[in-house]
Amino acid sequence: MSESGNITITVIDRHGEAHELEAPTDMNMNVMEVCKAYELPVKGTCGGMALCSTCHCYILSDTDLPEMKDDEEDMLDQAFFVEENSRLGCQLRITDEINGLRIQLAPETEE
Numbered sequence: 001m002s003e004s005g006n007i008t009i010t011v012i013d014r015h016g017e018a019h020e021l022e023a024p025t026d027m028n029m030n031v032m033e034v035c036k037a038y039e040l041p042v043k044g045t046c047g048g049m050a051l052c053s054t055c056h057c058y059i060l061s062d063t064d065l066p067e068m069k070d071d072e073e074d075m076l077d078q079a080f081f082v083e084e085n086s087r088l089g090c091q092l093r094i095t096d097e098i099n100g101l102r103i104q105l106a107p108e109t110e111e
Helices: 031-037 070-078
Strands: 006-012 018-024 056-059 086-088 102-105
Touching: 006 031, 018 031, 070 086
Parallel strands: 006 102
Antiparallel strands: 006 018, 056 086, 056 102
């Protein structure tokens, strides 16, 4: 566990630029909320309810993540640009276990 109660995740934006973000493990946040806090272009339209796919990302590291729940899987079934390593950022809680996670933001769909 980190001394500060924070973990580090790396987010690669849609321009290929890597951002190293520090995230607190004691605030019950998720990856989408951390991205928004750092003003990365993640909409999170549904507020983290797995009802949209505006926080769709690709997992680049082999971090051990919690199993995908049905609502996340259903939403990804309707999303664009889905890959084997696709997840919704809102469903990935900030915990010590995901320290070092590397993700890439999925392309935005044309509205």
